[in-house]
Amino acid sequence: MILINCPYCGEREQSEFSNGGEAHVARPKNPEALSDKDWGQYVFYRSNPKGIFYERWVHTHGCRKWFNAVRDTSTDTFLKIYRLDDNRPDISEFKSTLKSPSGEPSVGSGNFAVKK
Amino acid sequence: MSAINNKNCKYISQKEIKITFDGKSYSALDGDTVASALLRNNIRLIGRSFKYHRPRGIYTCGIEEPNALVQILNEHNEPNTRATIKRTYDGINISSQNRWPSLAFDIGSINNILSPIFSAGFYYKTFMGPKGFWKKIYEPLIRRTAGLGKPPKNFRSKSIHQNHNVDILIVGGGLSGLIAARKLIDTNNEVLIIEQDCFLGGILKNSNKVKSIDGKNVFEWVNETEKLILGSKNIKILKNTLVTTYNFTNHLIALEDKFAGKKIDTNKSELTLHKIRTTHTILANGHIERFISFRNNDLPGVMLASSFEKYIERYGVAPDEKPVIFSNNSSTISLVKSLINLGCKPSAYIDSRNKNDIEDETKDYLLKNNIPFYPESEVEGCEGNKKVEKVYIRGSNKEISSINTSMLCPSGGFNPDIHLFTQSKGLVKWDDKIISFKPDTAFQNTITLGSVSGNYEFKNLCNEINKKLSFLKVNDLNLDIETNIRDDFSISELWETKTNKMSKWSKSFIDLHNDVTTKDLKQAINEGYDRIEHLKRYTTNSMGTDQGKISSINSLGIVSKILNKKIEEVGTTTYRPPYAPLSFGAIAGRSTYEYYDPERKTPIHNWHIKNNAVFEDVGQWKRPWYFKKDESESMHQAVQRESKQTRQTAGIIDGSTLGKIEIKGKDALEFMNLMYTNAFTKMKPMTSRYALMLGEDGMIMDDGIVCKINDKHFIATTTSSGAPKVLSHMEEFLQTEWPHLQVFLNSITEQFTTFNISGPKAREIISKVFTDIDFNNEKFPFMTFKTFDYKNTQARIMRASFTGELGYEIYISPKHALELWEQLFNYGKEFNLVPYGTETMHLLRAEKGYVVIGQETDGTVTPLDLNFNWMIGKKKKDFIGKRSLTRSDTAREDRKQLVGVVPIDKSLFIEEGQHIVECENLPNKIKTPIEYLGHISSSYHSPNLNHCISMAMIKNGNKLKGKKLFVSTSKGTKNIPVEVVSPVFIDPENKRLVS
Numbered sequence A: 001m002i003l004i005n006c007p008y009c010g011e012r013e014q015s016e017f018s019n020g021g022e023a024h025v026a027r028p029k030n031p032e033a034l035s036d037k038d039w040g041q042y043v044f045y046r047s048n049p050k051g052i053f054y055e056r057w058v059h060t061h062g063c064r065k066w067f068n069a070v071r072d073t074s075t076d077t078f079l080k081i082y083r084l085d086d087n088r089p090d091i092s093e094f095k096s097t098l099k100s101p102s103g104e105p106s107v108g109s110g111n112f113a114v115k116k
Numbered sequence B: 001m002s003a004i005n006n007k008n009c010k011y012i013s014q015k016e017i018k019i020t021f022d023g024k025s026y027s028a029l030d031g032d033t034v035a036s037a038l039l040r041n042n043i044r045l046i047g048r049s050f051k052y053h054r055p056r057g058i059y060t061c062g063i064e065e066p067n068a069l070v071q072i073l074n075e076h077n078e079p080n081t082r083a084t085i086k087r088t089y090d091g092i093n094i095s096s097q098n099r100w101p102s103l104a105f106d107i108g109s110i111n112n113i114l115s116p117i118f119s120a121g122f123y124y125k126t127f128m129g130p131k132g133f134w135k136k137i138y139e140p141l142i143r144r145t146a147g148l149g150k151p152p153k154n155f156r157s158k159s160i161h162q163n164h165n166v167d168i169l170i171v172g173g174g175l176s177g178l179i180a181a182r183k184l185i186d187t188n189n190e191v192l193i194i195e196q197d198c199f200l201g202g203i204l205k206n207s208n209k210v211k212s213i214d215g216k217n218v219f220e221w222v223n224e225t226e227k228l229i230l231g232s233k234n235i236k237i238l239k240n241t242l243v244t245t246y247n248f249t250n251h252l253i254a255l256e257d258k259f260a261g262k263k264i265d266t267n268k269s270e271l272t273l274h275k276i277r278t279t280h281t282i283l284a285n286g287h288i289e290r291f292i293s294f295r296n297n298d299l300p301g302v303m304l305a306s307s308f309e310k311y312i313e314r315y316g317v318a319p320d321e322k323p324v325i326f327s328n329n330s331s332t333i334s335l336v337k338s339l340i341n342l343g344c345k346p347s348a349y350i351d352s353r354n355k356n357d358i359e360d361e362t363k364d365y366l367l368k369n370n371i372p373f374y375p376e377s378e379v380e381g382c383e384g385n386k387k388v389e390k391v392y393i394r395g396s397n398k399e400i401s402s403i404n405t406s407m408l409c410p411s412g413g414f415n416p417d418i419h420l421f422t423q424s425k426g427l428v429k430w431d432d433k434i435i436s437f438k439p440d441t442a443f444q445n446t447i448t449l450g451s452v453s454g455n456y457e458f459k460n461l462c463n464e465i466n467k468k469l470s471f472l473k474v475n476d477l478n479l480d481i482e483t484n485i486r487d488d489f490s491i492s493e494l495w496e497t498k499t500n501k502m503s504k505w506s507k508s509f510i511d512l513h514n515d516v517t518t519k520d521l522k523q524a525i526n527e528g529y530d531r532i533e534h535l536k537r538y539t540t541n542s543m544g545t546d547q548g549k550i551s552s553i554n555s556l557g558i559v560s561k562i563l564n565k566k567i568e569e570v571g572t573t574t575y576r577p578p579y580a581p582l583s584f585g586a587i588a589g590r591s592t593y594e595y596y597d598p599e600r601k602t603p604i605h606n607w608h609i610k611n612n613a614v615f616e617d618v619g620q621w622k623r624p625w626y627f628k629k630d631e632s633e634s635m636h637q638a639v640q641r642e643s644k645q646t647r648q649t650a651g652i653i654d655g656s657t658l659g660k661i662e663i664k665g666k667d668a669l670e671f672m673n674l675m676y677t678n679a680f681t682k683m684k685p686m687t688s689r690y691a692l693m694l695g696e697d698g699m700i701m702d703d704g705i706v707c708k709i710n711d712k713h714f715i716a717t718t719t720s721s722g723a724p725k726v727l728s729h730m731e732e733f734l735q736t737e738w739p740h741l742q743v744f745l746n747s748i749t750e751q752f753t754t755f756n757i758s759g760p761k762a763r764e765i766i767s768k769v770f771t772d773i774d775f776n777n778e779k780f781p782f783m784t785f786k787t788f789d790y791k792n793t794q795a796r797i798m799r800a801s802f803t804g805e806l807g808y809e810i811y812i813s814p815k816h817a818l819e820l821w822e823q824l825f826n827y828g829k830e831f832n833l834v835p836y837g838t839e840t841m842h843l844l845r846a847e848k849g850y851v852v853i854g855q856e857t858d859g860t861v862t863p864l865d866l867n868f869n870w871m872i873g874k875k876k877k878d879f880i881g882k883r884s885l886t887r888s889d890t891a892r893e894d895r896k897q898l899v900g901v902v903p904i905d906k907s908l909f910i911e912e913g914q915h916i917v918e919c920e921n922l923p924n925k926i927k928t929p930i931e932y933l934g935h936i937s938s939s940y941h942s943p944n945l946n947h948c949i950s951m952a953m954i955k956n957g958n959k960l961k962g963k964k965l966f967v968s969t970s971k972g973t974k975n976i977p978v979e980v981v982s983p984v985f986i987d988p989e990n991k992r993l994v995s
């Protein structure tokens, strides 16, 4: 169980929160102007990287506020948590903090226990 | 041969207690485990093995036990209890497992002769055929003979969960853990020590290896340390507690047995699940001895050498006077010393190491005590009838000789117990010096100390701990540790000895728990399963409840030899929590039965009970399903009666469970226009509308009635189970997409009790209750509402109906709800006002063709599919889901659409969920697929039409009206001929509704 630092309440258990998928996917201003393909892209497609991921969370069993986070999906480390009205942090901010358990490949389970 | 009591053991009392094993009474000592008690009574046959039903005994003296699993008949009939850690108490009743009809004579052992069919991949190969074998032969046979204990009795868990937040967690109260703790006494760190035993000391109490620390005997030193710790301000100790799980962010889970060694008091919490959040974790959880594979290495009487030593030192019982000892390392000589101290003598000492590698001290000691010594030798196998009787030794000259003995103690070396370390995602590395994996790179703030870190030598221990804890800026501690054996660890690789004598019964096991033999490993590799993760699953090696604690590294050793690879290249399988089995009762804690999920009851609940309501769960709510007029009335009769009465005079339903959300603020109108499909702008104040909420994919998410008080104030109802989802959905869009809108959202579900009275007499009844309100149709038309004050509380009445009859929905403070409900019945008596439940509600709405979200819809249904075009504010620029309604797939005309279906033969009944097809009969054998046109979503016997009415979702349904189709049944191949009709069966002109 990981800890999440709600920008409004402070550090709380993961079970109080819900994940809201990829962040910074703005709802199109004028949906009618979009082609089926472009609209479908907005409705159905989200990225799912191994590594740095910008995502949304909501403090469901707390203040019920939405906020954004940058998480390393290969280690579940929260690299940054910020409010919706804060600017999207640049990815270059995080490169140096990346640490993965086994120096594992960019895809795959990463269930390696033996040091190579 | 018989067991010897070690009276010098300080960890066990000499007080006698009575225990029962397989119906017979035995005496044991207070403090015994089930295993030590049985060994004390010379009982060595404990159970039958999982697959072959071979006789098995006690193999170890701890959590790693693969064989000795027993059922505790008192306490909730707890199965699969490890005899080696379960502490006894006076009156404990134990039974062996997995034997039938008896432990000594077990029919299942025939499986041992049939073993070719139980070999590697058995689960994958055997059950493939021939047809019919599964049901008639395999399942009954396997059910009877395979498996472990019997399930426990029903019981209510009293276990609790406890949270800890500490700076440092020390896992293991052995020598390393205690040294670390002594260094931390009265520092600013909050420390928790967790020890699985009821005594601290680890190797100091479990073995004869350490003689003294700083000149004190080890028992004194441990006592002194414990006192110092307990006297400190910052360190707590949890005993009888096992850490099972090491999660991310230094979150660990440990299970405490509150009744270890005591009879369970069923009024108290028996287990505590500790959830620990820590900054640093110190793993000092030691090592586990591994076995060696040889012929019949599973016979009762084979016991790991250091386990034997632990029985002597920790439990005060030497299981045998003259065991044969077989080792590949320097550590085992301490067992010989323990035995000599007791006045016993091993029958032989077999050391597989090269003569020159064996310590002079060992050779001298064996010689001095006149113990037959076999250097550069190995155990070829052992034999006996349900117990070890003869051990076969392959000497340095490769000749086989034999010795009569009743116990054999092998030691294959030691594995650092890296389970928790790898759970924490730390990386391990192969160490050729100890021939095992040891921790290398920690992923979290994890420090390993002592033997878990691969350090088996006492002289380096303080140094290691001082160095690894230096970052804490605590004082160094240097202790003078004097040992009884040579401190340098030496080992030679030995996983398996060559089998000479073959018999049908002979097997060399690699996994005792799951009955996997070394031959199975070889066969699996031959069949192509040469990856360790595949091999494990194919053979089930190390997949038992012991997770191969004494054998999994051995299997890597054997596999690496066959594949001609290094062990580190073969790799390990993934270590997953829990470290050892933990009871579901502990995980569930108090959240069982009625505490599993909150129950929500309406303010009318007790009235419902008094009036014989049968309840149905709707989300967390308890809702009346139907009301029984008398004991003999069936559900069908009740529903028919309630439905008929409502359409004849009037009926009332408790709708308090409906979700209610208040939407207020300057931009409420704009927000509502975006959230719902309907157009609210031109809607007059104090009117209401049936409204639809879509997902962004255009699919119906929820429905309800929206009341517009004015442009800045709306109240929306939701379905009973959809309320939390709808509020979250609104909040999400308000916060993330339209934060500029000034709107407040508030759930008022529980602030208003709701009931809906409907039927031709509804107006007459309600007029008598609310005499101040004009209920005249012109003054109070359909889909309008009035707010008023009721005894200084807000109240609201809305003209709305879910039955198709004239209806009023009353929203009232819960405080006055019951009295009002009863008043309605007072005035309704003369009209036979009937209370009805959810089943009648569903029937009545189906007669009227109203849909239920989740019944007609399933997340793939658009408003267009339900012919709800009229509800879509087409002129609105945008609302959630709007754009998706014109996507090519959503706009397709041949989608499944809502229609009504009636059987052509009116005496027939159509079942919900059945398929709609074009053919009258289904063929006996279906060779080509039969086209599926749709399914029945709702079906009822209508008391008002006196035949079955159904709603269905059918491909291109709108164009099929009047057509004859067929509906499958659960009974046979003959389908029911039906006609596709409009889904509105009653009052299609809405005359009743607006009357």
Ligand SMILES: [Zn+2]
Pocket: A006, A007, A008, A009, A010, A059, A062, A063, A064, A065
């Ligand atoms: Zn919060």
